[in-house]
Amino acid sequence: MALVRRVNNSFGFVLNTFYCKCIVNIKKLKRESNIMRYSNLAGAEILEDYQTFAQMIKFRQTEAKKSVIIKISEVSHIEHLKQFCECYARIVNIFPYNTIDNNRFVLMECSSDKDVEALRKIAVCKASPEYAHCVTPFFLYKPRFKLHINQKTLNKDNYEYYSNFETPNLDEINQSLKKIESVSNQMMFLYNALRITELNIRLRFYTATQISYYLSQLFINLSVVPFGSSVNGFGQIGCDLDLLCKTNISSDDKSGWKKFLFMTQVIPLVDRNEQKHFLDVVGTIMRTCIPGITDVKKILEARVPIIKFRNLYTNMQCDLSSTNMTALHMSELLYLYGQLDRRVKPLVFTIRKWARNMNLTKENPGQWITNFSLTLLILFYLQTKDILPSLTSIKIFSDKSNTIDNFDWFLKWKNTVSSNDESLSKLLCEFFEYYSFFDFKTQGLCLRDGITKVKKDVSPLYIYNPFNPSLNVSKNVTISELLRLVEHFQRAFHIMVYSTEKDTLVKLINFDLNLTINNGFNNKNKSEFINEKFIPNVTDTNNLQKMEKNIIK
Ligand code: GTP
Numbered sequence: 171m172a173l174v175r176r177v178n179n180s181f182g183f184v185l186n187t188f189y190c191k192c193i194v195n196i197k198k199l200k201r202e203s204n205i206m207r208y209s210n211l212a213g214a215e216i217l218e219d220y221q222t223f224a225q226m227i228k229f230r231q232t233e234a235k236k237s238v239i240i241k242i243s244e245v246s247h248i249e250h251l252k253q254f255c256e257c258y259a260r261i262v263n264i265f266p267y268n269t270i271d272n273n274r275f276v277l278m279e280c281s282s283d284k285d286v287e288a289l290r291k292i293a294v295c296k297a298s299p300e301y302a303h304c305v306t307p308f309f310l311y312k313p314r315f316k317l318h319i320n321q322k323t324l325n326k327d328n329y330e331y332y333s334n335f336e337t338p339n340l341d342e343i344n345q346s347l348k349k350i351e352s353v354s355n356q357m358m359f360l361y362n363a364l365r366i367t368e369l370n371i372r373l374r375f376y377t378a379t380q381i382s383y384y385l386s387q388l389f390i391n392l393s394v395v396p397f398g399s400s401v402n403g404f405g406q407i408g409c410d411l412d413l414l415c416k417t418n419i420s421s422d423d424k425s426g427w428k429k430f431l432f433m434t435q436v437i438p439l440v441d442r443n444e445q446k447h448f449l450d451v452v453g454t455i456m457r458t459c460i461p462g463i464t465d466v467k468k469i470l471e472a473r474v475p476i477i478k479f480r481n482l483y484t485n486m487q488c489d490l491s492s493t494n495m496t497a498l499h500m501s502e503l504l505y506l507y508g509q510l511d512r513r514v515k516p517l518v519f520t521i522r523k524w525a526r527n528m529n530l531t532k533e534n535p536g537q538w539i540t541n542f543s544l545t546l547l548i549l550f551y552l553q554t555k556d557i558l559p560s561l562t563s564i565k566i567f568s569d570k571s572n573t574i575d576n577f578d579w580f581l582k583w584k585n586t587v588s589s590n591d592e593s594l595s596k597l598l599c600e601f602f603e604y605y606s607f608f609d610f611k612t613q614g615l616c617l618r619d620g621i622t623k624v625k626k627d628v629s630p631l632y633i634y635n636p637f638n639p640s641l642n643v644s645k646n647v648t649i650s651e652l653l654r655l656v657e658h659f660q661r662a663f664h665i666m667v668y669s670t671e672k673d674t675l676v677k678l679i680n681f682d683l684n685l686t687i688n689n690g691f692n693n694k695n696k697s698e699f700i701n702e703k704f705i706p707n708v709t710d711t712n713n714l715q716k717m718e719k720n721i722i723k
């Protein structure tokens with residue numbers, strides 16, 4: 171159960187979030203002009219106007235409600251479309267983009283949702299009696315006659331850049347990295363090249379709002395919100411869009427309160443079977459009624475039942491789950507950690523890219539480490555370096571500093587630990603070193619307290635769930651995958667130590683078969699090291715396999 175209490179005062183508001191047993195109290199502030207001032211890394215992004223997670227979500231949702239998506243056939247139509255729409259609505263922004271299947275769209279932001287309503291009123295549907303036409307939030311701009319565009323007056327510069335969704339290819343990244351001298355700057359480059367763009371964030375929230383729009387016709391208190399890497403600050407171009415159905419409590423300010431009520435049909439979403447049934451229905455509605463939705467797959471027997479689908483118009487691969495508030499709180503926590511120090515995001519982006527290119531993480535979940543668990547490994551390491559506070563410290567320091575003065579709790583926490591202004595490059599190197607020699611055999615990572623703790627079972631990799639310490643977030647990782655991961659940590663550590671600065675990141679993110687860890691650790695030492703460090707008291711292969719099977723279960 172999570173209780174969110176808002177306390178208003180003249181400076182802004184503090185968001186207190188209490189999570190079940192863990193009782194984390196994250197106090198955040200409305201305006202934080204320069205939260206990154208605690209670290210002095212050059213070239214990193216400075217947040218001018220910091221928003222709390224809840225404020226960011228609200229801001230993006232409002233933005234999405236004021237936006238429309240319009241399909242066009244020619245770039246030259248944009249200026250004409252704009253002039254046409256301006257007769258009915260106030261236009262604030264226009265973002266043209268191409269989808270993977272080469273359709274052209276514009277995302278048009280109006281100044282309010284009333285403008286969107288005005289556009290809906292003038293749009294027509296050429297309905298024919300043989301078909302039922304579904305309601306749609308998408309428009310098509312189709313000039314009836316060939317437009318005679320005056321090339322002199324056409325403001326092509328504004329729209330010359332058509333965004334697309336291609337992930338930067340490795341060759342291009344390599345070429346650019348080779349031109350950058352320092353490893354820290356190479357990491358900053360990677361971060362800027364890979365992070366999701368402004369348009370992409372808008373399309374993610376638009377996609378969520380679109381599904382909300384349909385479901386709100388059927389369910390009074392249901393909205394669809396993005397979570398995971400789309401909103402936690404660690405999203406890379408092309409990452410999936412995780413969506414969840416959020417049930418809201420009713421507001422009690424209506425005059426009919428308690429006297430004049432809706433008679434509703436209720437679905438108990440806490441019941442797993444009902445949850446599956448609910449998603450089944452939602453999946454069918456999506457497949458049948460929502461334009462642009464394709465490849466709908468109902469994966470209802472998974473640990474977390476989901477509907478997978480693709481939105482062709484916004485170019486998003488989506489996973490929709492039923493209510494899962496822990497996942498949303500987890501996104502909030504990661505978002506907060508990403509904001510506390512400007513080195514966090516470039517470090518996470520570099521390590522995620524490295525892991526993906528080494529095939530340590532994969533698109534689908536399986537026996538290997540997920541991006542989410544990998545991110546927790548990084549955040550835990552930063553806790554041990556006194557760069558990030560543990561959840562317990564967040565609670566203690568936010569309770570102590572009951573003032574509203576800019577992340578006061580964080581400043582106070584900073585003053586109690588030794589200051590750390592190590593470069594990104596050093597942090598990366600030490601990250602690989604830390605996990606190359608970590609005692610995975612007996613120790614688990616506890617982000618709640620920022621310390622290692624004895625593992626609670628034989629899972630090879632044990633990361634205590636920050637909000638529920640009785641759960642292991644990385645239970646899926648098998649011994650063979652952990653061994654592979656550690657081999658790569660060692661290999662990466664070796665590259666960091668022995669490469670020239672200019673070559674370092676290129677070598678790290680490009681798999682080179684010739685470069686094995688033997689260069690740094692001789693074979694005998696390696697196998698001894700691995701036996702000693704990882705293999706619990708189960709020596710024969712059969713037992714090992716049995717154990718892996720149990721863990722996967
Ligand atoms: P990418 O999609 O790989 O970019 O990263 P992601 O962070 O979005 O990961 P993923 O799509 O696998 O999961 C989405 C979110 O679900 C994560 O950010 C977490 O908030 C949550 N999540 C994922 N796995 C777990 C888990 O094992 N336990 C818990 N409690 N939450 C999880």
Ligand code: MG
Pocket residue numbers: 398399400409410411412
């Ligand atoms: Mg995701």
